[in-house]
Amino acid sequence: MSIIIIDTGTANITSVSNAFKYLGKNVVVSSDAEDIAKADKIVLPGVGAFSYAINALESKNIKDEIRNSVTKEEKPFLGICLGMQMLATVSMEGGEHGGLNLIPGRVVPLQPEQAGFRVPNVGWCNVEAVGENRLLKEDKSFYHIHSYYFQCENKEHVVGTINYSGNVIPVMVQDKNIFGVQFHPEKSHDGGLALLDKFTNI
Amino acid sequence: MALPRLIPVILLKNGQIVRSQGFNTHQVIGNPIHTIQRLNNWGVDELILLDISEHDYHDMRREDLQVKYSGANTIDLLRMISKVSFMPLTFGGRIRSLDDIKARLSAGADKVVINTQGINDPGFISDSAKMFGSQCIVVSIDAYKHENGSYEVMTEGGSKSTGLSPFEWCQHAESYGAGEILINSINQDGVGAGYDIDLLKKVSEIVDIPVIGCGGVGRYEHFAAGLMNTKVDAVAAANIFHYYELSYPLAKKACLDMGVNVRPVMMDSPWFPRQPVYDTDIEQESYDERMLRAQNKEGPKPLDKKFDKVHWCSKCVYPSINAAPMEFDEDGVCMGCRMSGKKVDIPEQEWESRKQKLINILEENRSKDGSRPDCIIAVSGGKDSYFQTHYIKNVLGFNPLLITYYGNNYSEVGQRNLLRMKEVFDVDHIIYQPSVGLLKKLNRLGFEIMGDMNWHNHIGICTIPMKMATQLEIPVVIWGEHGYGDLSGQFSMNDFVEWTYRTRLEHYCRGYEWNYVVEKNGITKQDMSAFQYPSDTKIFELGLRGIHLSNYVKWEANEHAAMVQEKYGFESSDEPFDRTYRTMSNLDDIHENGVHDYMKWIKLGYGRCTDHATKDIRAGLLTREEAIKLVQKYDPVKPGDLKRWLEYVNMNEDDFDAIADTFRDPRVWRNENGKWVKTEITD
Numbered sequence: 001m002s003i004i005i006i007d008t009g010t011a012n013i014t015s016v017s018n019a020f021k022y023l024g025k026n027v028v029v030s031s032d033a034e035d036i037a038k039a040d041k042i043v044l045p046g047v048g049a050f051s052y053a054i055n056a057l058e059s060k061n062i063k064d065e066i067r068n069s070v071t072k073e074e075k076p077f078l079g080i081c082l083g084m085q086m087l088a089t090v091s092m093e094g095g096e097h098g099g100l101n102l103i104p105g106r107v108v109p110l111q112p113e114q115a116g117f118r119v120p121n122v123g124w125c126n127v128e129a130v131g132e133n134r135l136l137k138e139d140k141s142f143y144h145i146h147s148y149y150f151q152c153e154n155k156e157h158v159v160g161t162i163n164y165s166g167n168v169i170p171v172m173v174q175d176k177n178i179f180g181v182q183f184h185p186e187k188s189h190d191g192g193l194a195l196l197d198k199f200t201n202i
Numbered sequence: 203m204a205l206p207r208l209i210p211v212i213l214l215k216n217g218q219i220v221r222s223q224g225f226n227t228h229q230v231i232g233n234p235i236h237t238i239q240r241l242n243n244w245g246v247d248e249l250i251l252l253d254i255s256e257h258d259y260h261d262m263r264r265e266d267l268q269v270k271y272s273g274a275n276t277i278d279l280l281r282m283i284s285k286v287s288f289m290p291l292t293f294g295g296r297i298r299s300l301d302d303i304k305a306r307l308s309a310g311a312d313k314v315v316i317n318t319q320g321i322n323d324p325g326f327i328s329d330s331a332k333m334f335g336s337q338c339i340v341v342s343i344d345a346y347k348h349e350n351g352s353y354e355v356m357t358e359g360g361s362k363s364t365g366l367s368p369f370e371w372c373q374h375a376e377s378y379g380a381g382e383i384l385i386n387s388i389n390q391d392g393v394g395a396g397y398d399i400d401l402l403k404k405v406s407e408i409v410d411i412p413v414i415g416c417g418g419v420g421r422y423e424h425f426a427a428g429l430m431n432t433k434v435d436a437v438a439a440a441n442i443f444h445y446y447e448l449s450y451p452l453a454k455k456a457c458l459d460m461g462v463n464v465r466p467v468m469m470d471s472p473w474f475p476r477q478p479v480y481d482t483d484i485e486q487e488s489y490d491e492r493m494l495r496a497q498n499k500e501g502p503k504p505l506d507k508k509f510d511k512v513h514w515c516s517k518c519v520y521p522s523i524n525a526a527p528m529e530f531d532e533d534g535v536c537m538g539c540r541m542s543g544k545k546v547d548i549p550e551q552e553w554e555s556r557k558q559k560l561i562n563i564l565e566e567n568r569s570k571d572g573s574r575p576d577c578i579i580a581v582s583g584g585k586d587s588y589f590q591t592h593y594i595k596n597v598l599g600f601n602p603l604l605i606t607y608y609g610n611n612y613s614e615v616g617q618r619n620l621l622r623m624k625e626v627f628d629v630d631h632i633i634y635q636p637s638v639g640l641l642k643k644l645n646r647l648g649f650e651i652m653g654d655m656n657w658h659n660h661i662g663i664c665t666i667p668m669k670m671a672t673q674l675e676i677p678v679v680i681w682g683e684h685g686y687g688d689l690s691g692q693f694s695m696n697d698f699v700e701w702t703y704r705t706r707l708e709h710y711c712r713g714y715e716w717n718y719v720v721e722k723n724g725i726t727k728q729d730m731s732a733f734q735y736p737s738d739t740k741i742f743e744l745g746l747r748g749i750h751l752s753n754y755v756k757w758e759a760n761e762h763a764a765m766v767q768e769k770y771g772f773e774s775s776d777e778p779f780d781r782t783y784r785t786m787s788n789l790d791d792i793h794e795n796g797v798h799d800y801m802k803w804i805k806l807g808y809g810r811c812t813d814h815a816t817k818d819i820r821a822g823l824l825t826r827e828e829a830i831k832l833v834q835k836y837d838p839v840k841p842g843d844l845k846r847w848l849e850y851v852n853m854n855e856d857d858f859d860a861i862a863d864t865f866r867d868p869r870v871w872r873n874e875n876g877k878w879v880k881t882e883i884t885d
Contacts (some may be wrong), residue, residue, distance in 0.1 A: 014310045018285050047312075048335045116203055116433070120337040120381055122412050123204030123435065124247055124465050141205060141465050143248075143290050145312065145337045163203070187290045187312060189245045190473040 003200065004039035006066070006083075007031040008046050008056040012186065016045040016080060019186035023197050031056070033065040041200065042066065042075055045186075046082030050093040050107065050148075053082050054100075063100065070102060074177045076202045077102075084173065084180030085150055093148050103175050104153040110146070110164060117165040120147040125162040127171055127183065133159035135179060135198045136172065140191040142183035144171070149182060177202075205465050206429045207247035207436035208453055209414060210443040212237065214253045214295070217260030217279060218527050221441055221694070222392055229537045229694070230527035231444050234279065235269045235286060236708040241443070242287040243476050243738065244450040245468030249287065250384070250414075250438060251280070252315065253295030254359060265502060265865055266652045266805055268478070268713025277309050284310025288474075292340055303330055307338065315384060317342040318357040321364055321371070324378050331379025340414075341380040343368050345401055346388045353401065360388045369404055376409045383409060384438070387417035392441060394420020394696065397428040406433035414438050422456035429462050445699045448742055469738035476703065476738065477715045485718075489651060496860040501878075505868045512807070512870055514883050515539060518816040519829045521808055521883070523869050526709070541694065542820040548695060553756050559698075560754035563747070564600050567677045575603035575630065577678040580667035582606060582790035583620030585759075586682040588766035590751055591627045594680060602680070604631040605670055607662035609791055610641050615773050616789030626770040634666045636732060643723045646851040649858075652712050653805055653865035655847065656798040658733075659791060661716060664706040665733050668748060672736040677745050683752040701748025703735060759817070780841040782811045783832055796843035803837050804862045807870040807880045811836035830883055 005017050007029050020027045020043075028035055036042060044066075046053045057063050070077045079087050088099040091107035099107070110119050124141040136159075144162070149169050152158050160172025160181070171182035179199060185192035212234060213220050219231040231237070234251075241249060258275045273279055280293060293306045294315025303314050314334075320327045320341050331339050344360050345353045345368040355366040372383050385405045387398040395418055402415035412435040415428050419439035428437040443449045451467040458464060470476070495501070512523045515536035522528050529537045568576040579594060579602045581587035587604075594602050604623060612620065624631040641658060648657035667679050684699050707715055716733035719725050736746070751757075766772040775785045779795045781803075788794040795810050803809040815829035824832075848855060863878070871878050 012307075012312065014281070014308060015284055015288075015312070018310070019288060022285075022288070047338065118410060118412050118435065120412075121204060122337065122382060123207050125204050144204065145290075147335075147337060165203075184290070184312070187288060189242070189288050189468065190471040192288060193473045 001040045001200070002026045002028060002038070003041045003043060004035055005029045005043045005045060006036070006057075006062070008044070008053045008083075012045050012047050012081070012184070015184075015186045016043060019193060019196055020200070023193060023200060025200055031060045031062060033060075033062050036062060036065045036069055039069075040075060041202075042069060042077045043080065044077070044083035044086060045080045046086065047145075048082060050082065050085060050091040050099075051095070051097045054086055054091075054097055057086075057100075067100060067102065070178060076177045076199065077179065078196075078199050079178075079180040080186070081146065081182060081184060084182055085148060087173065087178065087180045088150055089153075091148070102178055103150075103157050103173050103180065105157070105173075106151045106153075107148050108151055109148050110169075112165040114165045120145055121164060124188075125164075125171075125183070127160045127162055129160055129172075131156065131159045132174075133172065134174060134202065135181075135195050136160055142171075142181075142185065142188040142191060142195075144183045146182055150180070204435065205247075205463060206434075206457075207414075208425055208450070208457065208464060209248045209250055209292075209436050209438040210241055210246055210450065211250040211252060211416060211438045211440040213440060214251060214255065214276070214279070215529075216255050216257070217273075219444070220254070220529070221444065221697075222254075229541070230529045232527060232704070232708050233267075233269055235282060236704050236713070237444070238283050239286050239474075239478075240476075240704050241450060242289060243469065243471070243474050244448070245465070245471065246289055246450055247465060248290040248292060248436070250292045250294065250315070251283070251311075253293070255296070258296070265867070266654065266712060268480075268652075268718070269708075277305050280306060280309040280311060294340070294342060300329060300333055303334060307334065313338045313340050313382070315340045315342045316380075317344065320375065320378075320380075321355065321357055321366065324374065327375060327378035327380055331381070336379050336381035336411075339380050340382040340384050341372070341375040342384040342386065343372060343375075343405075344386050344388050345398075347398065347401070356388060360391075368401070369408060372405050372409050372413075376411050380411060382412045382414065384414045384416060385434075390418030392694075393418055394441070396420065396424040397432075397437070399428070399431050402428060402434050403432040406435075412436065422453045423460070425453055426457045426460040426462045429457070430460070441697065445697050445702070447700060447702045447747070448738060451738070451742055467742075469742060477717050478707075478713070480718055492650070492861070492864050495864045496857070499860050499863070501863045501873060502866045502868050502871075503864075509869050512881055517826070518819045519808075519812050519826065519833050519883060520816055521806070521812075521870075523806055523867060524808075525802060525806060538816070539820060548756075556754045560749075560751075561598060563749060564594075564598065564678065567745075567747075568600060574674060574676055576600040576676075577680055578603050578605050578667055578671050578674075578676050579680045580605055580663065581620075581623065581631075582663070583612075583616055583623060584788065584790055585763045585766055585772060587623070588619075588770055588772050589762040590680060590682055591623060591629065592766065592770065593751065593755060595627055595629060602629060603674070603676065604629055605667040606631065606633045607659070607666045608633050608635040609656070609659040609662060610635070610638055611659075611791040611793050613775065613789050613792045615775050616791070619772055619789060622771065632670065634662075634670075634732065636662070637729075640725065640729050642851055643725055644719065645847070646853070647719050647722055647725075649801075649851075650861060651718075652714060653801050653862065654712065654798065655801075655851075656791065656794060657711065657714060659794070660710040661706075661714075661733050664710045665716075665735050668701070668741075668746065669732070669734070669736050671746055672740045672744055675744060677747065679746070679748045681748055681750050683757055684750045695753065698753045699750060701750070703738075706735065760821070760823075779810075780839050780843075781809055781836050782814050783836065784814045792843050793847055796841035797847050800839075800841055800844070801862060801865065805865045805867055805870075807837075807867070808833070809837040833883070 158170040173180040292313040293311035406413040414436040415434040416438040516534040644658035818824040
């Protein structure tokens with residue numbers, strides 16, 4: 001089995017690949033359409049600006065290959081942080097930008113209404129597993145660092161949430177073989193490794 | 203809301219972890235990999251690494267240590283760290299350009315810390331935030347509190363005045379795009395008196411981005427105080443995490459006990475085994491390569507040309523390439539000499555209060571119902587063992603249990619001294635004797651793998667007393683001097699350094715845990731059961747502490763020796779050692795001062811005589827000139843006990859020499875016309 005980590009030129013690729021290697025998995029870091037076609041599972045990591053990352057996929061001409069692998073071939077796909085946000089239809093970060101549209105929804109800024117909540121939301125938040133969550137069975141804290149979040153159109157796609165400023169915010173999305181996590185499992189110790197391990201065993 | 207974070211800060215200097223005080227005194231603590239793996243075991247919320255090296259080059263190559271690391275700069279180190287840790291990493295120090303940030307993020311950092319460069323050029327903060335996102339830009343502020351109570355931002359590691367107020371500067375930094383503020387009090391750094399609450403409170407109230415408070419933690423309760431009395435999102439500290447077993451879980455526990463809702467304590471996670479996982483193929487390959495070099499009489503693997511030459515401390519006789527990490531001040535004096543000065547400076551009344559501290563620890567942990575002894579003393583039967591037992595039992599009046607690891611190499615005198623303790627002190631004494639078959643295998647393997655036939659001794663001595671403590675539920679184990687940290691100056695006397703798994707593995711066991719030898723020469727896991735250290739959970743539940751008596755009692759080795767001879771019939775050696783002029787040390791093992799120590803000479807170009815002469819220079823008993831004469835006489839001697847050892851493990855002397863030569867450090871030794879020569883202290 002091989003896992004491809006799509007190289008969008010953003011920063012956390014080393015950490016994500018270290019985590020899969022620690023789990024004893026074969027990983028390929030690449031932005032090549034052929035490598036995506038060959039892989040059994042796809043991981044899309046990412047930190048930084050939405051437009052920059054989605055442009056990277058476009059300029060490498062791999063958006064279609066990703067969509068094809070995920071929808072037609074139904075390869076398991078995991079988006080991490082910005083990689084999860086890229087699953088959306090549209091993001092409002094730095095203007096309006098189209099996403100991969102694999103899970104319908106919008107990426108919108110965090111807007112704290114209560115005292116004590118900050119932007120970016122940095123740190124460990126307790127994630128509540130909801131619905132038919134295939135990667136997380138019981139609540140666990142994960143490391144978050146984000147200023148935007150994914151508003152899903154379809155509530156059924158939301159499988160994990162946190163409380164932020166009195167609102168329930170989706171941080172895990174799932175649709176059949178497609179998974180997205182807002183937090184960083186590669187930086188969340190045992191909980192994070194357990195989650196990645198689950199993904200590799202799907 | 204995100205849970206408040208507890209963040210260890212690690213200061214890196216030339217590839218090693220250092221302890222800082224007042225921003226200017228730096229003592230080496232050790233190799234970052236072991237410490238960071240340990241922090242990873244405990245699920246730390248986040249780790250801040252600050253590189254304070256002056257040059258971007260370091261050299262940590264040692265053939266006899268397990269953590270082999272070929273990198274030579276900060277980025278190499280970060281890359282190595284990110285392979286062994288799965289927690290948020292924030293990296294700072296010497297960041298001057300966008301490329302610097304990019305290199306750190308792609309090597310595994312999640313956030314970078316900007317300090318001086320942000321003040322010199324605030325546009326750098328906005329450029330960085332634009333390019334990498336605000337979330338990964340932490341602006342660090344070092345604040346100095348003047349006598350009139352006003353605060354000023356300092357740069358260049360706290361040395362340069364800026365005229366800026368930290369309260370204005372943090373708001374500016376936020377407006378330039380900083381995603382987080384790290385506020386550090388220079389006055390509180392390394393003092394251990396708690397955070398500067400006013401400073402943390404004000405900064406955390408006037409910005410909207412998260413704030414990390416730092417500087418001054420000396421007790422676990424200080425973390426909760428920082429979180430409860432200010433609006434900071436995270437509290438950080440450095441020194442406290444290095445010196446105590448389970449420091450991080452205990453800090454978490456202190457927060458939870460005080461009602462602060464932090465992430466739970468994590469220990470013994472199945473995902474992160476505490477004992478190292480060795481790549482058996484790579485290890486076997488390097489063993490085979492060594493044996494081949496030995497067969498061909500090739501000596502050590504050559505290093506590339508780039509390395510620092512060996513030099514010596516200007517006060518004692520220690521070389522810079524040393525078994526313990528050395529740090530020198532601007533006068534070329536090693537930290538061991540600097541710290542030994544500090545020890546002499548401790549006034550008598552302070553020793554009184556230190557003694558009281560010890561009594562409090564023992565009193566708190568003594569047996570209340572008579573079901574067990576009060577504490578354990580780890581003894582070898584040497585003069586220090588006698589002094590420790592004398593002090594705990596006959597001066598302070600506690601009932602200790604003595605525990606000994608018996609490595610089967612006792613001298614006749616050492617053996618008599620060991621067996622006399624139960625009589626002259628009237629105490630119970632457990633002597634753990636591993637099977638001789640196993641010991642022979644471990645002697646040989648230790649020599650071939652790490653050039654140290656006494657590895658079994660080090661790991662045995664370090665493990666058995668702690669293991670038995672958890673089994674017998676005795677929560678205090680007393681050790682003598684903080685030997686090796688003391689010689690190289692790894693701590694301040696105010697740290698009250700305690701026994702840790704990290705020191706055991708990294709320093710005493712050279713990074714080789716018990717499981718390394720399993721399946722070698724027919725050794726099974728069960729054969730090694732006595733060498734398996736108790737789990738973190740067991741240590742935590744018992745509240746087990748290993749304390750060093752030398753932190754609480756003035757350590758006058760020569761006076762102690764005279765006293766135990768006179769009072770308890772302790773015998774010194776009847777014949778002098780081959781490799782040192784002292785007659786009283788290490789009688790528990792005929793090879794410790796002999797062939798074991800000869801290997802130190804082979805590896806690093808110095809030996810036990812250098813250790814003893816250094817101690818005696820520091821104690822004012824020798825001049826440096828006298829010491830040099832002794833060192834040059836004793837350090838090169840090939841000792842007489844080699845013959846016994848070779849028979850014990852069934853090896854011939856030629857093979858011994860050939861294998862030994864593969865351990866020579868090429869920074870110390872060079873081969874000239876078939877002879878090994880080295881730079882001399884007098885050159």
